[in-house]
Amino acid sequence: MRKIWAIIGATTLATSLAACGSPSENAAEGDSDNGDLATLRVGVNPVPHGDILRFVQENLAADAGLDLQIVEIADYNQPNPQLVAGELDANYFQHRTFLGEWQDANPDDQLVYVSDVHVERLGLYSSEYENVDDLPDGAEIAVPNDAANLDRALRTLEAEGLLTVDPDAGALATENDIQDNPKDITVTPLEAAQLPRSLGDVDAAVVNGNYAIEADLAANDNVLAWEPDSAEDYVENYANGLVVRAEDEDDPGVAQLAELLHSDEVRQYIEDTWQGVVYPVDEQG
Missing domain, CATH: 3.40.190.10 (Periplasmic binding protein-like II)
Known part of the structure; x- marks a missing residue:
């Protein structure tokens, strides 16, 4: 995972991705092309994270007041730096252990793990x-x-x-x-x-x-x-979840996305699609 990062694909993404405030502020300033929907730019690994987020965007997001711009990133090295730089509003690709390791190496860049979503077994x-x-x-x-x-x-x-x-x-x-x-x-x-x-x-x-x-x-x-996966702390250490900058931890749009990712619809989608290789987990803060 030390190769040059590559963005394989994304939904519509603004030409300039400079930080311009919290996700909710971005929406209030007209950053969304979808009326009053709060726009969240979320960096993901293509599978299963990108697939899960597309399911949310296509089936649940609009009714919840969200417009998700999904930025697919092929490796593990870029989503956290891009989040810190303000190029993303959130990322969804890592577990707590990976974030902890990254945070130890980057103590000045405070990221927050919002909640667990799923586990991918090796x-x-x-x-x-x-x-x-x-x-x-x-x-x-x-x-x-x-x-x-x-x-x-x-x-x-x-x-x-x-x-x-x-x-x-x-x-x-x-x-x-x-x-x-x-x-x-x-x-x-x-x-x-x-x-x-x-x-x-x-x-x-x-x-x-x-x-x-x-x-x-x-x-x-x-x-x-x-x-x-029988260890007591397995899910706590290795569930993949939503991560944001510390200042956006209480953002309403982030909270809404976390809620959607724990919906019954998403749970059923994960279970039906990956049948045990990936499985949903109960929400943990």
């Missing part, structure tokens, strides 16, 4: 092997290279008995914290977006749910294992 995929036990000694397994998801990937491999992680490693273990490795597995961190394409070059890869869906891995490759 999966261990392979183009060649059908079961975890089939992985050979010396297998190479690619994993996400950002700290939060690298730890999740290692815990997934640990749950399958492929390795053990040093219990003193804390919540952000890396490949250097592997304690026991009976099959002499090589763990190779890669940019998360590149993991589906890596399957032709490695024995297996632990892939983030959004990128697995986008690449249609479940149809084309073998799912050897799912990330365990």
Whole structure:
């Protein structure tokens, strides 16, 4: 996730994205092309976040007084800087652990996690092997290279008995914290977006749910294992949610969008569309 950012597509976006006040102020100043609707520019990963937000825009937003301008961003590195710069009013792509890591590296830029929306489970995929036990000694397994998801990937491999992680490693273990490795597995961190394409070059890869869906891995490759989601703090740490600048935390438009994202209609859409790879969660502040 250290590549140059790319905006793959977006709904109508103003030529200038300079910060000009809160989302509600933007609407009051005529920033919306839809009458009195409050306009929110929201940065998302294309799948599933973009799909979920488009469902909201097409089915729920207007009746709730919102006009959503959806800015699709392919990687994980740009949505927070763009939010800080005022190019977005909110973003929806990350979990609390990722935001906490980013906030530690950018202490002067205060962002606020508004609420959980959904969870994307990591999966261990392979183009060649059908079961975890089939992985050979010396297998190479690619994993996400950002700290939060690298730890999740290692815990997934640990749950399958492929390795053990040093219990003193804390919540952000890396490949250097592997304690026991009976099959002499090589763990190779890669940019998360590149993991589906890596399957032709490695024995297996632990892939983030959004990128697995986008690449249609479940149809084309073998799912050897799912990330365990039984830990008490799993949802709290890894649910993806809505994030805004600190000064916009109480903005009415933001609150309205958060409410829509927790509606029964959105819950049903997520359940019907992704059937367990992505699942909705109850609202948490």
